[in-house]
Amino acid sequence: MQAFIDISKVHFSYRQSNQDPLLAVQDVSLQIAAGSHVAILGRNGSGKSTLARLINALEQPSQGIVLVSGRNTAQEENVWEIRRLCGMVFQNPDNQIVGTTVEEDVAFGPENLGFPQPDIRLAVDEALAYVGLSDDAQKPPHLLSGGQKQKLAIAGILAMKPSCLILDEATSMLDPVSRHDFMQLVETLVHDQNMTVVNITHHMEEVLLADFVYVMSGGRVVTSGTPAEVFDQVSLVRREGLDVPDHTEIAHAVASLLDDQLQPLEAASWDSSRLAILRLLDAAKRRAAQTNWRPALPPANTPMDLEGVETVVQVKQLSYVYAPGTAMETRALDQVSFDVHKGELLGIIGHSGSGKSTLIQHLNGLLRGHKGQVTVLGMDGSTNADIRKIRQRVGLLFQYPEHQLFEETVFQDIAFGPKRMGLDMAQIEPRVLKAARIVGLQDEELERSPFELSGGQKRRAAIAGVLAMEPEILILDEPAAGLDPAGRDEILDYAAQLRQMGVTIILVSHSMEDIARLADRVLVLRQGRVHAFGRTADVFSQEEQLVRAGLSLPRTTAFLKSLCDDLPALDWHCFKPEDAAARIVAAGMGLSIGAERTV
């Protein structure tokens, strides 16, 4: 049978002004059968998005052939039919909506194809019903949420009667709940409509839904197989800067602690990982009984002791209403109270619309509460006189901070904040250099225009711009949004590093994993109210309460919990795969975890 998409020996390079052409795709050959769900996995810059454009005839290969449903993408007359057959959802929800109402946007494709008017009407109504946006047909698109906008993009494609859907990092700007929703819609399309799906992504959870995975790196396919086969190559996947499923990672970590080996594919699924771990533990117990071998366990971390530590932020009964007295009135915060201790890392977690962003804007005076009290570093967050001083001592890094870069050079951009604080050049320069060092920017990069940097570098420069103000409190709003796993780990590392340097950090995220990994305490917001507030371990051990807030246990914790039946001694209040492995071995072998060290 002929494959629906047939890519053979394709090379592609981008022309660059006054530089050598950039080789984005090198010698890629792959076949995608009709009705299959294929994931193309890779870090930023691995060439995976270019591949998507080659399939959709937005680019033509410099060498090799791309056939879509038997049509060569290099032939001009095939282009429109190929684009109709392969709809494409892009990364940024806002930048692919053309229409001024939801309905008109869906009609855009069929209009371009010259469908007769009654057919357009029918296609639009069907597509909107399919993605669940029928009630919003007349709405202006900017009033939709990010998740709804991406569903609108799918509707716009469905209306063109395609047979293939290409998702180009379509979920990377969505929160976990919307992402889950979106992927469910995609799954339905695969099953109900026999849609071929090519999902270009760096999200490990999405890849697990695919039938087949290609991993790309440096423009080449470095490995391929079923998700289980690919993730079984833990070290290769890690080297590519990607995540592996927690259960696989934990099983591999247990094997290495026990100086043992896993069978191929033994840790592929959740259940098989569980069984593999139990098998390894049995073997290790036998070995320990016969010899004097004992596994060496790493020391456990104990959380920071917050008893008697100075309070730097005190929020009491804070309420905030958007657009009071109008039809759009929304209660964003409702009697929120909490405190932040000096030197701690507080995680704030909640859904989109739970009030996280509104809350943090109160902490440096960008918003003032209608009721309640905000005290920051002993200053009142509602008086004009104090706000300037507060902003100098509280750094606030917004989502996608690279959008705020504007100076001629990276150096000047980083120096903007300190300059506004009234420092002179002799004080500014060491601050800029120090901040640049923390985020790993090279000296020669400081002299370049911020707009010449790559996406990841821009994010670093923007972070340095806030760090150079040497804030005592640093508020990070989704600092890792849109980054691949390697980029995310790097940014979260800075947060951990700064905390070691004594900076108080407030980390806003909707990733349970990130918060669980780093935070001393957690504040869970739900519909503008404090849903839970306390030590990370305490908050995350109350599963029911989390579920009620629409959140779930971190994956590692959930996996540990599933092992408790077999290992009654196991303490499952743990969030990091590497710590989890040590706990499993300790519980399984009847050992205690090594000397505790304080952070």
Add this chain to the structure above:
Amino acid sequence: MLKQISLGRYYPGRSMLHRLDPRAKILLSFFYMVVIFLVQKPLPMLLLGLLTLVLMLLSQVPMRHIIGSLKPILFILIFAFVINLLTIKGDELVTIGPVTISEQGLETAVRMAVRLMLLIISTTLFLTLTTTPILVADAIEHLLNPLRRIGFPAHEMAMMMSIALRFVPTLLEETEKIMKAQSSRGADYDTGGLIAKARGLVSVLIPLFVSAFKRAEELAIAMEARCYRGGEGRTRLKVMRYTPMDIVFACLLVVCCTAILLVQYL
């Protein structure tokens, strides 16, 4: 929250004026404009005022809202009135110190002011208050379509207008976000001298432009991916059709206006 802003002063409703074909409204407002300039004498002027009042009532838009549309031209209105009043020479009416007001001056000033008011009220009534900007754009495309034969880019113009309308709220939201981010870095938009303020503006405008260009580029690719290739062979979801209501309304309006003009010339 800039999300709530609406472009123009469109007042949502289902009145007869709202439901008229936008092309008809554009053509009728041009016609009305001509009539306003043809009317000279006080009686027909008064009748035209009454007719406009009827249109205002037909639109079901609150009076306050309609009168509010005069606010931006209030200064011009007063200025034109005063200039006409003081500069036109003729039969003396009153003299206060060095200022003499003539009969002709007063007449011209009043005529001028009434005309301006009628002009603004009728066009906002037909176009901005009862028609969404996107419908206006569509209607302009349709009306200019015949000019395509001589190479006038009617479709492209309408597409540009509609995309601009689509992105206004997005860019406003973005402006707010950037301003907040720069404020957090110590930028100040309210206090400080002129230079400091201009400097502050740069820190907003540059990122805004950079992002707008990026959006434009991505949107162009997304449009191509959805088979956009210009207006050739393109069909529309919403087809504009004149209804009997459009014809009846247009006829009535033309008859009324002709009657008013007849009153003036007979």
